[in-house]
Amino acid sequence: MEKKLFEQISENISKNSALTKKTSERLINNLIIDKEALDNFVTQLDKIKKNISICEICNYYKINDKCMICEDSQRNQNVICVVANQLDVNNIEKINKYKGLYHVLGAEINLNKRKTPSDIDFQKLISRINKETELILALNATFEGELTTNYIYQLTKNLNINITRIAKGIPLGGSLDYMDETTLESAFKNRKKYEV
Amino acid sequence: MEKKLFEQISENISKNSALTKKTSERLINNLIIDKEALDNFVTQLDKIKKNISICEICNYYKINDKCMICEDSQRNQNVICVVANQLDVNNIEKINKYKGLYHVLGAEINLNKRKTPSDIDFQKLISRINKETELILALNATFEGELTTNYIYQLTKNLNINITRIAKGIPLGGSLDYMDETTLESAFKNRKKYEV
Numbered sequence: 495m496e497k498k499l500f501e502q503i504s505e506n507i508s509k510n511s512a513l514t515k516k517t518s519e520r521l522i523n524n525l526i527i528d529k530e531a532l533d534n535f536v537t538q539l540d541k542i543k544k545n546i547s548i549c550e551i552c553n554y555y556k557i558n559d560k561c562m563i564c565e566d567s568q569r570n571q572n573v574i575c576v577v578a579n580q581l582d583v584n585n586i587e588k589i590n591k592y593k594g595l596y597h598v599l600g601a602e603i604n605l606n607k608r609k610t611p612s613d614i615d616f617q618k619l620i621s622r623i624n625k626e627t628e629l630i631l632a633l634n635a636t637f638e639g640e641l642t643t644n645y646i647y648q649l650t651k652n653l654n655i656n657i658t659r660i661a662k663g664i665p666l667g668g669s670l671d672y673m674d675e676t677t678l679e680s681a682f683k684n685r686k687k688y689e690v
Numbered sequence: 691m692e693k694k695l696f697e698q699i700s701e702n703i704s705k706n707s708a709l710t711k712k713t714s715e716r717l718i719n720n721l722i723i724d725k726e727a728l729d730n731f732v733t734q735l736d737k738i739k740k741n742i743s744i745c746e747i748c749n750y751y752k753i754n755d756k757c758m759i760c761e762d763s764q765r766n767q768n769v770i771c772v773v774a775n776q777l778d779v780n781n782i783e784k785i786n787k788y789k790g791l792y793h794v795l796g797a798e799i800n801l802n803k804r805k806t807p808s809d810i811d812f813q814k815l816i817s818r819i820n821k822e823t824e825l826i827l828a829l830n831a832t833f834e835g836e837l838t839t840n841y842i843y844q845l846t847k848n849l850n851i852n853i854t855r856i857a858k859g860i861p862l863g864g865s866l867d868y869m870d871e872t873t874l875e876s877a878f879k880n881r882k883k884y885e886v
Contacts, residue, residue, distance in 0.1 A: 499741060499753050500780065503734050510727035510734070512720045517713060523777050524708045525735065526742050526751060527796070531706035536735055538699050538706075539721065539728060545695060546722050555722060557695050581719050584696065600723070 551622070553598035554583050563596055570594045574622060575630040576646060578602050578639065582632065594630070597622065602638040603645060611645055619646070623653060631659040747818070749794035750779050759792055766790045770818060771826040772842060774798050774835065778828065790826070793818065798834040799841060807841055815842070819849060827855040831873075 500522065508518040525532040548554075549561035563569065563583070573594025577583055583596050597619050601609050623629070631646060633639035643659060650657060662680035664673060673681075696718065704714040721728040744750075745757035752758075759765065759779070769790025773779055779792050793815050797805050819825070827842060829835035839855060846853060858876035860869060869877075 499737070500751060503737055506734050507731060510721075510724075510730045511717050513709075513713065513717060517709065519777055519780070521707050521709060522738060523775065525706075525738055527744060527776070528706075529739070532735060532739055534706045535703060536732065536739075538702050539732055539735070541695070541699055542718060542721055543725070543728055543732075548723060555696065579719065580723070581715055584715070 552596050553600055553618075554580055554596055568593070572626045573628045573630065574619075575632050576619065577632050578634055578642075586632070594628075599633075599642070602633060602636075602642040604638045604641075614642075616646065616649060620649060623650065623655060625655070628656040628658065631657065635662055748792050749796055749814075750776055750792055764789070768822045769824045769826065770815075771828050772815065773828050774830055774838075782828070790824075795829075795838070798829060798832075798838040800834045810838075812842065812845060816845065819846065819851060821851070824852040824854070827853065831858055 500519075504515060504518045504522055507513065507522065508515050511518070513521065525535060545558055547556045547559070549556045549564055551564045552561065554561060554563055570593055574597050575586065575592060575594055576597045576599065577586070578599055578601065580598055583598060586592055586596075599614055599616075599619070601614055603609055603611055603614065629646075629650060631643045633643050647657060661684050662677060663684055664670065664677065664681050670678070696715075700711060700714045700718050703709065703718065704711050707714070709717065721731060741754055743752045743755070745752045745760055747760045748757065750757060750759050766789055770793050771782065771788060771790055772793045772795065773782070774795055774797065776794055779794060782788055782792075795810055795812075795815070797810055799805055799807055799810065825842075825846060827839045829839050843853060857880050858873060859880055860866065860873065860877050866874070
């Protein structure tokens with residue numbers, strides 16, 4: 495009976511964290527053999543609980559009840575970049591070039607995982623749009639991302655606002671001979687004048 | 691400044707759990723957007739802390755101060771299977787065939803990671819050996835596993851005990867044309883009479 499405790503815990507951790515079963519098992523094993531690491535881990539989770547929540551406006555993180563993006567008056571309040579999840583914002587922030595706002599959808603339309611348009615709060619995004627808004631669609635370059643991009647475009651095309659989407663092309667380090675046709679086609683279509 | 695909190699937490703979690711940075715970030719993101727999952731996660735860690743520790747004899751898990759392996763009198767007390775870590779025991783237990791004891795080394799000799807023989811408590815293993823003991827060496831089939839297997843063999847060969855090691859060969863589902871030469875050679879050398 496007792497033998498099952500490890501499995502119960504690893505199943506529970508896997509379910510609550512979206513880690514794979516194998517990764518959960520390794521995580522738990524590490525924390526069992528090192529109790530100091532376990533305590534430190536719990537401290538980090540406590541920090542998350544106490545200090546980080548979700549912004550009611552853009553769905554990105556609020557640190558100590560302050561959204562670092564929405565409450566930054568230096569940012570261009572008229573540009574909204576739409577992404578699938580919060581980690582995408584982290585990644586875009588790393589390039590340190592984009593100075594507009596974000597809108598995190600939280601998910602993409604995915605019929606296999608039963609995520610239909612009604613499961614995603616598109617109205618929240620629409621309510622942020624005014625005549626001056628530019629919308630940058632930066633969803634994943636996957637089937638689900640395309641579907642969601644197209645859905646938002648259909649919802650917003652009559653609003654008479656500027657809608658763009660990030661470029662598709664060859665990623666840094668990409669080999670042309672391994673690139674799929676659609677990517678290659680996009681890369682040719684979106685070619686730019688060579689500048690030194 | 692505050693913006694760095696997420697990164698601090700993810701670095702700390704990664705350091706204390708041996709998860710990659712990317713996996714830590716995904717884990718934290720999941721726990722931020724789902725506070726219920728976060729609470730459940732903390733509950734699981736609390737269960738680990740309260741109920742699971744390391745057996746002083748074999749280094750496997752003790753559940754509520756009881757080692758499920760060492761304290762099971764049904765098991766053959768004369769056979770000790772030596773493995774690198776606790777997860778290996780979990781995996782061997784799943785096949786439900788081996789009914790001896792275990793000895794978890796906790797690590798393998800790894801000169802790249804500065805794990806020399808003096809960093810591993812081989813003496814603890816030696817002290818468990820008596821005239822009747824059979825030692826089954828079940829370390830990983832890697833360079834480090836081979837090194838450690840050989841080291842244990844050198845330490846124990848004069849004790850006049852039975853020392854075996856688990857077979858090397860083609861794993862289930864393995865394609866012969868993708869198999870490396872050493873594996874193939876072992877598989878031929880360890881061939882068995884065909885039985886229906």
